[in-house]
Amino acid sequence: MKHLAALNKYFITYKWRFLLGLLFTAISIVFSIFQPIMVRQIFDLLEQNLNTYGLVSDTKLRGAFRNDFTAVLAFYGIIILVFALLSGFFMFLQRQTLVVMSRFIEYDLKNDVYEHYQRLDLNFFKMHRTGDLMSRITEDVSRVRMYVGPAVMYTTRTLIMLVIIVYLMLEVNPMLTLYTLFPLPILAITIYYVNHIIHQKSERIQAQLSGITSIAQESYSGIRVIKSYVQEDNTVNFFDKASEDYKQSSISLAKTDAMYQPAMALMIGLSVILTIFTGGLQVMNGTITVGNLAEFVIYVNMLTFPIFSIGWVASMVQRAAASQQRLNEFLQIRPDIKDSPDAQAVIIKGGIRLENVSFTYPHTGITALKHFNLSIQPGQKVAVIGRTGAGKSTLAQLLIRMYDPQEGRVEIDGLDIRGIKLESLREQISYVPQDVFLFSDSITNNIRFARPDADMETVKRAARQASIEKDITQFREGFDTMIGERGVTLSGGQKQRISIARGLLKDPNVMVFDDCLSAVDAKTEKEIISNLYDYLQHKTAIIITHRIFTLFEFDKIVVLDEGAIVEEGTHEELLSLNGYYANLYARQQSGEEDIVMAS
Numbered sequence: 074m075k076h077l078a079a080l081n082k083y084f085i086t087y088k089w090r091f092l093l094g095l096l097f098t099a100i101s102i103v104f105s106i107f108q109p110i111m112v113r114q115i116f117d118l119l120e121q122n123l124n125t126y127g128l129v130s131d132t133k134l135r136g137a138f139r140n141d142f143t144a145v146l147a148f149y150g151i152i153i154l155v156f157a158l159l160s161g162f163f164m165f166l167q168r169q170t171l172v173v174m175s176r177f178i179e180y181d182l183k184n185d186v187y188e189h190y191q192r193l194d195l196n197f198f199k200m201h202r203t204g205d206l207m208s209r210i211t212e213d214v215s216r217v218r219m220y221v222g223p224a225v226m227y228t229t230r231t232l233i234m235l236v237i238i239v240y241l242m243l244e245v246n247p248m249l250t251l252y253t254l255f256p257l258p259i260l261a262i263t264i265y266y267v268n269h270i271i272h273q274k275s276e277r278i279q280a281q282l283s284g285i286t287s288i289a290q291e292s293y294s295g296i297r298v299i300k301s302y303v304q305e306d307n308t309v310n311f312f313d314k315a316s317e318d319y320k321q322s323s324i325s326l327a328k329t330d331a332m333y334q335p336a337m338a339l340m341i342g343l344s345v346i347l348t349i350f351t352g353g354l355q356v357m358n359g360t361i362t363v364g365n366l367a368e369f370v371i372y373v374n375m376l377t378f379p380i381f382s383i384g385w386v387a388s389m390v391q392r393a394a395a396s397q398q399r400l401n402e403f404l405q406i407r408p409d410i411k412d413s414p415d416a417q418a419v420i421i422k423g424g425i426r427l428e429n430v431s432f433t434y435p436h437t438g439i440t441a442l443k444h445f446n447l448s449i450q451p452g453q454k455v456a457v458i459g460r461t462g463a464g465k466s467t468l469a470q471l472l473i474r475m476y477d478p479q480e481g482r483v484e485i486d487g488l489d490i491r492g493i494k495l496e497s498l499r500e501q502i503s504y505v506p507q508d509v510f511l512f513s514d515s516i517t518n519n520i521r522f523a524r525p526d527a528d529m530e531t532v533k534r535a536a537r538q539a540s541i542e543k544d545i546t547q548f549r550e551g552f553d554t555m556i557g558e559r560g561v562t563l564s565g566g567q568k569q570r571i572s573i574a575r576g577l578l579k580d581p582n583v584m585v586f587d588d589c590l591s592a593v594d595a596k597t598e599k600e601i602i603s604n605l606y607d608y609l610q611h612k613t614a615i616i617i618t619h620r621i622f623t624l625f626e627f628d629k630i631v632v633l634d635e636g637a638i639v640e641e642g643t644h645e646e647l648l649s650l651n652g653y654y655a656n657l658y659a660r661q662q663s664g665e666e667d668i669v670m671a672s
């Protein structure tokens with residue numbers, strides 16, 4: 074329960090709506106209470122006048138008596154109707170305030186969680202599954218809404234109703250009150266347990282359903298692999314098995330559900346019978362009137378739903394508390410990568426220095442860089458070459474502070490990057506990642522993602538520089554072409570070039586290209602490299618690659634192996650070393666570079 078305290082700030086934000094909701098609840102209940110009171114009066118009137126009516130033998134008088142009595146009944150009927158309408162109207166207002174408030178809180182909470190996710194660093198996302206993040210922001214937030222909305226609403230309704238009705242009942246007869254209320258707690262406890270079982274079963278079904286969804290999703294995404302390995306039947310069997318489990322669980326839930334309503338009706342029926350039986354005895358004793366008995370029967374019916382809701386609300390609150398606990402767990406995580414209090418926004422010219430940098434990935438313990446040193450002057454172009462897993466991408470990650478090194482320092486223009494505001498740092502370094510990610514949006518918007526204010530001409534220029542403009546204009550809808558789920562309508566090379574265009578559009582002084590030409594053919598690669606040559610004239614550029622770009626005159630080429638530099642120099646200097654670089658160059662020249670890359 075203590076976890077739910079985190080939600081109090083939202084109740085404070087919407088306090089007026091909340092208080093108004095409580096007021097409407099109370100008014101609605103007060104109007105509904107008039108119904109049993111009116112019924113009691115009608116019954117009492119009937120009882121009192123029935124004997125007199127029996128004694129009247131004159132037909133005319135009997136007629137007049139009946140007419141008068143009908144008029145009184147109609148009057149009571151109208152009053153009951155009016156009060157019922159008023160009660161209903163305030164119930165409508167109650168829902169409009171409290172339930173609407175819960176929707177506002179759900180909206181705020183969802184945005185807060187999403188905003189918090191955005192602020193967390195990469196390590197957090199590596200440590201938690203996407204499914205987990207998704208379910209917290211959707212299912213957990215929805216469950217919490219059930220607490221701030223329906224649970225609060227039904228609890229206040231139940232409390233106000235219980236206080237008023239029990240007071241009225243005690244006024245009439247304490248003994249009968251005890252008998253009448255006796256089965257109701259049993260009803261509440263039963264509902265709580267049945268709800269608990271239903272919830273457990275529903276959870277299981279939900280988990281199975283998301284399992285089925287992931288199987289289906291994965292098989293659609295991997296349909297090419299499934300077909301090429303002729304695994305359709307196996308995939309179908311796998312899906313069948315998951316579906317069968319889901320069906321069995323659903324049938325079991327339907328059985329429990331089917332018992333729910335009859336069990337409730339039985340409990341309520343028992344309560345009414347008990348009231349009529351004990352009340353009837355009291356009427357015969359003359360302790361209460363027939364009207365009181367009728368009034369009690371209505372009270373029992375009125376209390377049924379609130380009592381039922383206690384069990385329901387209790388399990389709802391329990392679930393909401395568990396969900397809020399999960400949300401709090403994430404909301405309390407603070408990013409490791411954040412601005413230091415004295416961090417400044419600077420204009421980056423492009424000088425880069427890594428001094429004795431060692432970095433180990435925190436969640437795997439893999440050391441990717443060891444005592445690494447590198448110095449780049451503003452405007453220099455540097456190639457980083459090395460085997461797979463050598464630590465090349467890690468170097469790029471450290472430059473944009475996706476991680477901080479455990480040892481050593483990374484400097485930009487002589488300033489430790491931990492002293493530069495994160496936003497300022499990342500805004501001024503363009504990083505084209507190795508793994509392309511395109512959004513399900515138009516090509517324009519995907520490129521413009523780097524600079525949302527860029528005009529169309531600038532977007533087209535970036536596309537031209539990335540050698541993708543021609544391809545785009547050949548699409549029926551040109552730059553407006555929508556990229557399907559994960560860019561399925563594009564080839565690997567096209568996706569890479571759109572990603573490069575996005576990086577170029579940003580146009581800062583420092584550019585990092587992380588092996589982003591691997592899926593383009595040699596001719597296009599040449600074209601892009603020659604475009605880049607002009608584009609990068611006055612910029613600092615780090616080009617991570619597996620291939621040697623002879624067209625490009627690098628100021629420095631570093632060869633990485635196992636997290637450290639093993640060769641460093643210009644093209645000529647490295648060739649004369651006759652080491653890894655010279656070997657790779659020789660193989661590339663003879664068209665064998667693929668062998669080298671795989672080694």
Ligand SMILES: Nc1ncnc2c1ncn2[C@@H]1O[C@H](COP(=O)(O)OP(=O)(O)OP(=O)(O)O)[C@@H](O)[C@H]1O
Nearest residue numbers: 199434437439441460461462463464465466467468
């Ligand atoms: N996010 C990560 N979490 C944990 N370990 C990682 C992560 N990324 C890389 N590594 C590990 O760090 C080491 C260096 O990886 P890195 O991606 O920097 O190599 P790379 O030289 O860029 O390789 P490639 O050429 O294949 O892209 C590898 O052993 C890799 O397994």
